[in-house]
Amino acid sequence: MTLAVADLKIESTDIQPCVKKIKIEIPENLVSKEYEKALNKVRKGASVQGFRKGKAPREVMERLYSESILWDVGQKMISEGYERVLTDQKLKVFGDPSFDEVTVEPGKPISFCATIESVPEVTIPALSGWSFTREVSEVDDEAINGPINNMLDQGAELVPVKERAIKEGDYAIIDYTAKIDGKEVEKLSGKNAEMVVSTEDKNLLVDFFKALKGMKRGDEKEFSITLSKQFPDPELAEKNADFQVKVIDSKEKKLPELTDDYVAANTPYEDIADMKAKIREGLEERTKHEGDAKLKVSILAKFIEETSFDLPPKMISEYADMHANRVRERAKWSGVQIENTPDFDQEKFEKMCIEQGEKLAREEVIIGALAEKEKLRPEPKEIMKVQKEYIEIIKNQDPNLHDAQATKAAEQRAFSLAVKEVTTETVFKHIYSKVKITDKTATKTKEKK
Numbered sequence: 001m002t003l004a005v006a007d008l009k010i011e012s013t014d015i016q017p018c019v020k021k022i023k024i025e026i027p028e029n030l031v032s033k034e035y036e037k038a039l040n041k042v043r044k045g046a047s048v049q050g051f052r053k054g055k056a057p058r059e060v061m062e063r064l065y066s067e068s069i070l071w072d073v074g075q076k077m078i079s080e081g082y083e084r085v086l087t088d089q090k091l092k093v094f095g096d097p098s099f100d101e102v103t104v105e106p107g108k109p110i111s112f113c114a115t116i117e118s119v120p121e122v123t124i125p126a127l128s129g130w131s132f133t134r135e136v137s138e139v140d141d142e143a144i145n146g147p148i149n150n151m152l153d154q155g156a157e158l159v160p161v162k163e164r165a166i167k168e169g170d171y172a173i174i175d176y177t178a179k180i181d182g183k184e185v186e187k188l189s190g191k192n193a194e195m196v197v198s199t200e201d202k203n204l205l206v207d208f209f210k211a212l213k214g215m216k217r218g219d220e221k222e223f224s225i226t227l228s229k230q231f232p233d234p235e236l237a238e239k240n241a242d243f244q245v246k247v248i249d250s251k252e253k254k255l256p257e258l259t260d261d262y263v264a265a266n267t268p269y270e271d272i273a274d275m276k277a278k279i280r281e282g283l284e285e286r287t288k289h290e291g292d293a294k295l296k297v298s299i300l301a302k303f304i305e306e307t308s309f310d311l312p313p314k315m316i317s318e319y320a321d322m323h324a325n326r327v328r329e330r331a332k333w334s335g336v337q338i339e340n341t342p343d344f345d346q347e348k349f350e351k352m353c354i355e356q357g358e359k360l361a362r363e364e365v366i367i368g369a370l371a372e373k374e375k376l377r378p379e380p381k382e383i384m385k386v387q388k389e390y391i392e393i394i395k396n397q398d399p400n401l402h403d404a405q406a407t408k409a410a411e412q413r414a415f416s417l418a419v420k421e422v423t424t425e426t427v428f429k430h431i432y433s434k435v436k437i438t439d440k441t442a443t444k445t446k447e448k449k
Contacts, residue, residue: 003030003080005088009109012089017310019117020091023101024081026110034077038069066106074104078112085114092119095314117312122369125306131436132298136291138443139283147279152258155266158251165214170197171251172212178241187233188241192248204228208243220246234340291439299431303366304359311361319364320350320357327353367427376430378422383415386422390414 009025039058042065048056078099086093093116102112137143158171166172172195178188197209207225215221224242231237256262260271269275331338338344370376391414398410 003077003084005084008081008085010085015115016313018094018120018312019115021113021115022085023113024078024085024111026077026081028107028109031073031077031108031110034073035070038073039065042069070104070106074102074110077110078102078104081110081112082114086116091116093117094119094312095318117314119315119365119368120309120311122307122309122365124366124370124373125303127431127434130302130434131438132295132302133438133440134291134295135440135442137287138441139280139287140444142444143283144276144279147283148258148275151267152255153253155256155262156253157256159254161217161250161252163216165216166197166212166247166250168197168199168213169253171195171253172197172215172247173249173251174212174245174247176243176245178243180236180239180241185236185241187236188243204231211243212245212247215245215247217247217249220244229343230341232336295437296428299428299435300363300366304362307366309362309365311358311365315361315365316354316358318357319361320353323356323360324349324353367424370430371423371427374427374430376423376426378419378426382422383418387411387414387418390417 003026007027007030009027011023013021013023015021039061043056043058043061044054046056046061046065047053048060048064051057051060082097085091095117097114097116100113100115104110161170174193174195175191176189176193178185180188195209195212197212199206199209199213203209204227211221211223211225222242222244224240226240227236227238229238256266258272263269263272263275267275269278328338331341338349339346391411394410394414
């Protein structure tokens, strides 16, 4: 039996923007018909003691099975009635509904309430007259020299320093102990420890390294410093520590000479010219991607500025959680647990995540609305290509992914991510064809000496 919307009694109430409570009633005569069909089906297959299979009287069957049959019928008709109403009212539901006030009783209509959060309808503005600048950073000799210097740095040798004092960039091998309030702190002590001396302001131990500069092998020194407010261990942050240091040795870096022979032997490049050309090509490609990313941000900001719509609370919450997890993961990659960092404020963090979550949700709704309005459908072969890439990424993140159910879940997740990515790219290609985009190369400003 298929329910028709005309058969249902429907009451819809807006609780708040994007949140509706829909009360649905299914007439008793339809429930009875469905119940009779279910009862007869069960009766034909039932083996009841004292009766031949399928021959138990109706009253016996009802006494044994009526409650469970009615409940199964109720679940089926509630699900079908709910789906019919969504289709009829063209409601796009975000997340799962919550059901309450469910009534499934013999001889009565089935009634229930479904509270849903719906994706809003968005009026997409006309794109004519919109103009944007795609800014790409200049790739100059300084930018190319950066990767080359890093390559030389990785191939450097550490050469012992015989006579001179420790200077910036040296490797100091030291024994050191620290006391706070007269008690030695094991966390701030070390033996034969190797440290790169750096007195940049961003260095949390800048005062410690300033004290090392000028010392020579065999020198001993005592000094006091106040640990930074941002010190990784919150228990030690802003404490005054008394250090006793002995220099065991010091070394300096000796960079290899940059020659065609060195490049050919130690890199994938043929010679210096080939290396510089390939590095330039890679940097130009990267800056192009960065320029495209910034352009997309500008376009989405313009859409948000030009449109006004409410969002379902679940969507904001879900995207806020998504952003929070991304922040935590990025911090984790750097070896930091964000909640344990100095000055971490849970309330401010949650507020920031909600703001970013709302922004991400708005962008998602706008992209979806534009894709629907313009009937933009991504190519299946492109989705499959990107899905394969995501599957490889997921497998690399979880090398033990061998369970069939887990593999299937990973493939479904990869497909969902691929559809989202390819749809977004399809939408932006459409936008680019409708708006004016001016390309600009951002030249670096040379600092005056």
